[in-house]
Amino acid sequence: MADLVSAGEEPGARKPGLADIGVVGGTGLYEFLDDAEEISVETPYGAPSDPLVIGEVAGRRVAFVPRHGRGHRFPPHRIPYRANLWALRSVGVRQVLAPSAVGSLTPSYGPGTLAIPDQLVDRTTSRVQTYYDEGPPVHVQFADPYCPVGRASAVAAAKASGWEPVPSGTLVIIEGPRFSTRAESRWYAAQGWTLIGMTGHPEAVLARELALCYTTIALVTDTDAGVEEGEGVTQAEVFRVFADNMKRLRDVLESVIETLPPDRDCPCPHALDGLDLPLQLP
Numbered sequence: 696m697a698d699l700v701s702a703g704e705e706p707g708a709r710k711p712g713l714a715d716i717g718v719v720g721g722t723g724l725y726e727f728l729d730d731a732e733e734i735s736v737e738t739p740y741g742a743p744s745d746p747l748v749i750g751e752v753a754g755r756r757v758a759f760v761p762r763h764g765r766g767h768r769f770p771p772h773r774i775p776y777r778a779n780l781w782a783l784r785s786v787g788v789r790q791v792l793a794p795s796a797v798g799s800l801t802p803s804y805g806p807g808t809l810a811i812p813d814q815l816v817d818r819t820t821s822r823v824q825t826y827y828d829e830g831p832p833v834h835v836q837f838a839d840p841y842c843p844v845g846r847a848s849a850v851a852a853a854k855a856s857g858w859e860p861v862p863s864g865t866l867v868i869i870e871g872p873r874f875s876t877r878a879e880s881r882w883y884a885a886q887g888w889t890l891i892g893m894t895g896h897p898e899a900v901l902a903r904e905l906a907l908c909y910t911t912i913a914l915v916t917d918t919d920a921g922v923e924e925g926e927g928v929t930q931a932e933v934f935r936v937f938a939d940n941m942k943r944l945r946d947v948l949e950s951v952i953e954t955l956p957p958d959r960d961c962p963c964p965h966a967l968d969g970l971d972l973p974l975q976l977p
Contacts, residue, residue: 712787714749714758716952717907719779719898720794721761721937727752727945728759736785739974740777740826744769747782753953758786762795762894771871771893772821780901781826785977789964790845790908790955793899794944796937797866797892798874798919798928800884806936808915809947810861810890811849815840815911817896819870824897826904830973833904835966840899844961845910845951852950858943864889866913868896874928880921891919905976908963912947914940 713734718724728750735746744764750757760779763769783791797810804810817824827833846862853860867883869875871893875883883891895911902909916936917928 714756714783714786714788715790715957716752716755716757716955717783717788717791718757718759718794718948719762719783719791720759721763721796721941724759724761724794724941724945724948727949728757734758734786736782738778738781738785740781741775743778743782744775747786749786753949755952755955756787757952758783758788772819774894776897776901777823777826780898780905780907781977784905784907788907789959790842790910791902792845792849792910792912792948792951793895794912794914794948795892795894796916796933797890797913798917799915800867800880800889800891800919800922802918802922804861804889804915805918806916807940808861809853809858809944810864810913810915811846811853812866812890812911812913813839813841813846813863814865815896815899816865816867816886816888818867819896821870822897824900826901827973831971833967833970833972835900835903835970837900837903839962840903840909842908842910842961842963844956844959845908848951848954849910849912849947852954853947856943856947856950858947861889866890866892866895866911869893875920877921880919882921883919884921890915903963903966906964906966908959908961910951912944912951914944
């Protein structure tokens with residue numbers, strides 16, 4: 696059995712590799728990498744959504760994987776989440792930024808709002824959400840699903856860019872690929888949840904199971920069906936608002952990447968401390 700330390704890594708230290716920061720996001724983010732090259736990575740869980748693209752941003756080595764693949768060919772419930780996170784870790788990534796399009800469950804957050812959630816609720820039904828489904832049980836702590844250092848860096852970067860973010864909130868992840876009914880949307884809002892999306896889980900828990908830092912940077916593209924009267928959410932509307940804000944989102948990501956500390960001083964590297972793992976981490 697191998698744990699994180701016996702695999703040759705000191706908790707919190709940066710492991711030399713091709714990249715130390717990973718970005719999981721939309722294909723519109725390809726352009727923010729300098730001197731980019733594609734790297735094909737095979738994992739025990741199959742191929743990631745696409746070959747990793749590794750390049751430089753603000754003097755840092757960054758690996759990017761398009762969550763849905765080129766041409767947006769993977770719907771949310773079919774994304775190879777385990778392969779994506781495993782591939783990033785295998786090239787040296789220890790901090791992951793995850794920009795995503797989300798809906799708002801409150802009229803206070805209209806399209807174009809940037810939010811940095813601090814909690815999530817899993818309402819998915821069919822997704823494999825662990826690497827440790829064989830051998831002795833591995834129970835990771837998940838009370839706070841996002842990296843506190845990553846979240847603070849994202850909030851500061853957004854403010855510095857003039858894009859005042861919502862600095863907290865609860866993101867509920869639904870199975871998709873359909874959008875919510877009005878009744879579902881109103882029920883989610885009644886629980887006090889503020890954001891809704893389809894891709895932030897199991898990404899977050901898989902990152903925790905690999906002792907990675909994981910930070911969601913959420914762009915509100917629409918108000919959900921139960922929030923306001925009207926025809927409801929459409930895919931065309933989501934894509935349009937995301938595209939309209941892509942440059943601002945790239946600028947914030949670049950600033951976060953520049954300011955993330957190279958050595959991790961947060962709880963994330965210690966997620967596997969004291970656990971007897973049934974597999975060797977990359």
